[in-house]
Amino acid sequence: MDFTGKTALVTGAAGGIGASLVQRLRAAGAQVAVADRSLEGIEAEAHFPGDLLDTSYADALPAKTADALGSLDIVVNNAGVITRGAVTETSDEDWALSLGVNVEAPFRICRAAIPIMAAAGGGAIVNTASCWGLRPGPDHAIYCMTKAAIASLTQCMGQDHAHQGIRINAVCPNEVNTPMLRSGFAKRGFDPDSAVAELGKSVPLGRIAEPEDIADVILFLASDAARYMCGALVEVNGGKPVQ
Numbered sequence: 001m002d003f004t005g006k007t008a009l010v011t012g013a014a015g016g017i018g019a020s021l022v023q024r025l026r027a028a029g030a031q032v033a034v035a036d037r038s039l040e041g042i043e044a045e046a047h048f049p050g051d052l053l054d055t056s057y058a059d060a061l062p063a064k065t066a067d068a069l070g071s072l073d074i075v076v077n078n079a080g081v082i083t084r085g086a087v088t089e090t091s092d093e094d095w096a097l098s099l100g101v102n103v104e105a106p107f108r109i110c111r112a113a114i115p116i117m118a119a120a121g122g123g124a125i126v127n128t129a130s131c132w133g134l135r136p137g138p139d140h141a142i143y144c145m146t147k148a149a150i151a152s153l154t155q156c157m158g159q160d161h162a163h164q165g166i167r168i169n170a171v172c173p174n175e176v177n178t179p180m181l182r183s184g185f186a187k188r189g190f191d192p193d194s195a196v197a198e199l200g201k202s203v204p205l206g207r208i209a210e211p212e213d214i215a216d217v218i219l220f221l222a223s224d225a226a227r228y229m230c231g232a233l234v235e236v237n238g239g240k241p242v243q
Contacts, residue, residue, distance in 0.1 A: 001223040004029030007069040009061060011035045011052065011109065012079030013042055015209035016178030021076060024219050031063040044071060052079055052105035062113035074222045075113045075125045077106035082180060083142045090142050102146035107153065112160055122165025124222045125128040127154045131235055137242040151233050158231020167230045169221045174237035175199055175208040204239030
């Protein structure tokens, strides 16, 4: 896939999927603006460190990207957090963090990006939802709710803005071998390597996803190869249902 002449904004760019995606976009010729709390070591054409819970920061990212790179062709709302536990175990802080990063920030970024893209004749937005937002699993109530929200928002925006030449889709992974997943195991007292290997036994393909497995699908959805896809929720799960 050739992204020569294209510009992209990627949030969560320092995470496993984000870092892999940024590398792939740039290798394919795109100019990339990256957003995350810390961007140390991330190579890109524009760096916008900040906190997505800061509404003014989220609101400004699309315009900053267009100003820095000359246009805005692609937005990937990849940043996300996982809150585990039942509703009764969820603190106000967990609630605010999950809603703020997983739902409100993508909403704000899309709201700001769509007029810029429409004025230029179109673009592509890819949101990161989750299989867990389509078929909720146990002990992740708030996470599942937020991913269901972003999946629904993607479908609604896909219909509302297709006539402007803007394709809006979402990738829906299951478990991915990212620092976020591994740190979650460590916090619960598990050895991350052993836990990831054990988790892989539950996947028909024999392993959980690596970041590049998800990044490649995002790359496809952002490309002209997906030119007739709009409002789609693409599951990338190795054949494993939510359990």
